[in-house]
Amino acid sequence: MTALLRYQAALLIRSQRWLPPFLLYAAFLAVGVQSGQPVLDSLGYASAALLPVAAWLVRICVTNEPPAARACVAAATGPGRAHLAALLTALGAAAALGTAATLVVTLISDPATNGHRTHVPPLESAAAGVLAALACALLGSAVGALTNPPLLRSPGRAVPAMLLAALLSVVLAGSPAQAAVSGLVTGSQSGRVPVPLLPLAAAAVLATAAFAVACALTGRRSP
Amino acid sequence: MQRDLLLARVGRRYGVRGPWVLRGVDLAITPGTLIRVEGANGTGKSTLLRLLAGLDAPTEGRITGRPRTAYVPERFPAALPFTAVGYLTHLGTIHGLSRRTAARAAEDWLERFGAGPYARTPMAQLSKGSSQKVAVAQALLAEPELLVLDEAWTGLDVAARAELERAVAERTAAGGAVVFVDHDPRRLAGAPDATYTVAEGTLNRRTEKESSPAGPHAVVTVQGAPGGQLPPDAGRMLTSADETTPGTYRLTVPASHSDVLLRALLTARPPWHVASVSTSGSAPDPESRS
Numbered sequence: 001m002t003a004l005l006r007y008q009a010a011l012l013i014r015s016q017r018w019l020p021p022f023l024l025y026a027a028f029l030a031v032g033v034q035s036g037q038p039v040l041d042s043l044g045y046a047s048a049a050l051l052p053v054a055a056w057l058v059r060i061c062v063t064n065e066p067p068a069a070r071a072c073v074a075a076a077t078g079p080g081r082a083h084l085a086a087l088l089t090a091l092g093a094a095a096a097l098g099t100a101a102t103l104v105v106t107l108i109s110d111p112a113t114n115g116h117r118t119h120v121p122p123l124e125s126a127a128a129g130v131l132a133a134l135a136c137a138l139l140g141s142a143v144g145a146l147t148n149p150p151l152l153r154s155p156g157r158a159v160p161a162m163l164l165a166a167l168l169s170v171v172l173a174g175s176p177a178q179a180a181v182s183g184l185v186t187g188s189q190s191g192r193v194p195v196p197l198l199p200l201a202a203a204a205v206l207a208t209a210a211f212a213v214a215c216a217l218t219g220r221r222s223p
Numbered sequence: 224m225q226r227d228l229l230l231a232r233v234g235r236r237y238g239v240r241g242p243w244v245l246r247g248v249d250l251a252i253t254p255g256t257l258i259r260v261e262g263a264n265g266t267g268k269s270t271l272l273r274l275l276a277g278l279d280a281p282t283e284g285r286i287t288g289r290p291r292t293a294y295v296p297e298r299f300p301a302a303l304p305f306t307a308v309g310y311l312t313h314l315g316t317i318h319g320l321s322r323r324t325a326a327r328a329a330e331d332w333l334e335r336f337g338a339g340p341y342a343r344t345p346m347a348q349l350s351k352g353s354s355q356k357v358a359v360a361q362a363l364l365a366e367p368e369l370l371v372l373d374e375a376w377t378g379l380d381v382a383a384r385a386e387l388e389r390a391v392a393e394r395t396a397a398g399g400a401v402v403f404v405d406h407d408p409r410r411l412a413g414a415p416d417a418t419y420t421v422a423e424g425t426l427n428r429r430t431e432k433e434s435s436p437a438g439p440h441a442v443v444t445v446q447g448a449p450g451g452q453l454p455p456d457a458g459r460m461l462t463s464a465d466e467t468t469p470g471t472y473r474l475t476v477p478a479s480h481s482d483v484l485l486r487a488l489l490t491a492r493p494p495w496h497v498a499s500v501s502t503s504g505s506a507p508d509p510e511s512r513s
Contacts, residue, residue, distance in 0.1 A: 003313070003316035003317045003319075004317055006313070006316070007313040007314075007316075007317060010305070010313065011303070011304065011305075014304035014305065015304045016304075065303070066300050066301075066302055066303070068296040068298060068299045068300060068358070069299070069301070069303055071273075071276070071278050071294055071296050072293075072294055072295075072296065072299075072314065072358065072361055072362070073314070073317060074276075074277070074278050074294075075276040075277060075278060075292045075293055075294030075362075075371065076291075076292065076293060076314070076317050076318045076365075077317060078277055079277070079278060079279075219277075219278065219279055219280035220279070220280050220282075
């Protein structure tokens with residue numbers, strides 16, 4: 001599995017297809033986060049914006065190889081494992097991006113509540129931000145896994161379905177991502193730093209299930 | 224490859240209500256065998272090879288005994304952001320080699336197929352034939368137990384085609400199984416242990432003798448101790464063996480298998496003395512088959 005992950009990571013980095021989602025995320029943050037704003041509010045925004053980016057990274061990783069190259073790898077390891085490596089690489093990239101964004105946002109934001117009344121500990125804020133970002137990365141990867149090949153193969157269906165599902169995952173009540181983000185936003189009003197472990201666990205369960213479905217279908221629905 | 228790869232009543236169709244491409248396929252792939260699959264275009268040869276390589280799961284039936292497998296596709300459009308040797312090193316480690324071994328094997332196999340000068344070339348700049356050499360090298364470098372070749376010879380130059388035939392002979396001699404599809408009837412002529420025909424969604428073993436065992440052959444004259452027995456692994460690949468004088472044999476093998484035969488004879492205990500090696504354009508009289 002290590003060799004597969006290294007291959008997929010090299011493929012992602014060298015293909016430079018990570019650049020558009022990376023720039024989109026940077027633009028999201030440039031528009032929505034300014035230095036001196038309340039830290040938890042900004043972290044909530046950064047986490048929510050990560051979800052569609054994670055789904056997009058999954059789309060890039062699972063469509064990065066020509067079918068012939070994919071077949072060569074799948075023969076060596078089995079199609080399910082090859083697909084899992086692509087999904088995990090995308091998840092890892094999204095998690096790294098979210099962690100980096102959390103650090104930057106924490107450093108440039110004001111460690112205070114809305115209206116700058118109460119002090120908010122920055123270290124605990126950063127921890128809460130990382131947990132929320134991971135929850136959003138997991139849920140975004142789950143969305144990407146279920147709305148791309150092998151489940152949805154034509155780009156005409158896959159891309160709109162992915163965008164819609166990503167949007168709904170951020171705003172619908174009951175979604176782990178929405179719970180993690182709203183925890184940060186309400187924390188920014190009350191001054192109590194949330195610990196979004198429950199949303200993170202729920203997102204991990206959903207991502208595991210989505211990855212399992214996608215990997216199990218890989219050998220059945222191709223080419 | 225320790226045991227057979229077994230297909231039991233295997234069927235495959237694409238989509239829930241799609242027509243059956245293959246159905247009721249029973250097949251055993253035994254270690255060390257060379258198997259040819261024939262059939263007209265669109266009969267399901269590639270589907271069968273995808274099932275054998277483990278790329279597709281069967282819609283019905285079971286496949287058991289999966290060995291370490293490698294697959295060579297017919298076309299390898301190498302739009303990958305690696306150099307040839309970089310890609311092969313990655314694939315070698317995926318096949319289970321260490322990075323160092325994989326890098327060395329990558330260089331060796333590119334050299335063998337005459338693509339050594341392109342080892343550091345980005346794959347996007349490789350010609351069609353050179354890309355195909357990379358595809359063949361990725362399958363061979365980890366010495367797989369099962370090698371599946373879907374028209375792998377397409378696009379290779381003459382020297383590389385002959386080299387791939389020799390590599391196939393080496394693989395089977397080392398105990399690996401090889402399954403191949405090729406439209407050239409002279410491809411590895413006389414060498415396959417079994418030939419199967421795919422027609423109308425089923426697989427049939429071709430039982431009649433090949434009408435024209437055409438293809439280049441090598442004639443090897445060897446001397447051993449009087450009454451000495453030929454090594455058993457050499458005997459299996461021979462087209463014919465004539466004992467001209469006691470202890471002296473005139474052996475005929477498909478040209479692709481000459482290296483493997485010589486290796487078997489020279490490493491036998493006691494070793495055989497190779498008196499002469501020559502090549503002939505066609506096979507000798509099949510009556511003298513040993």
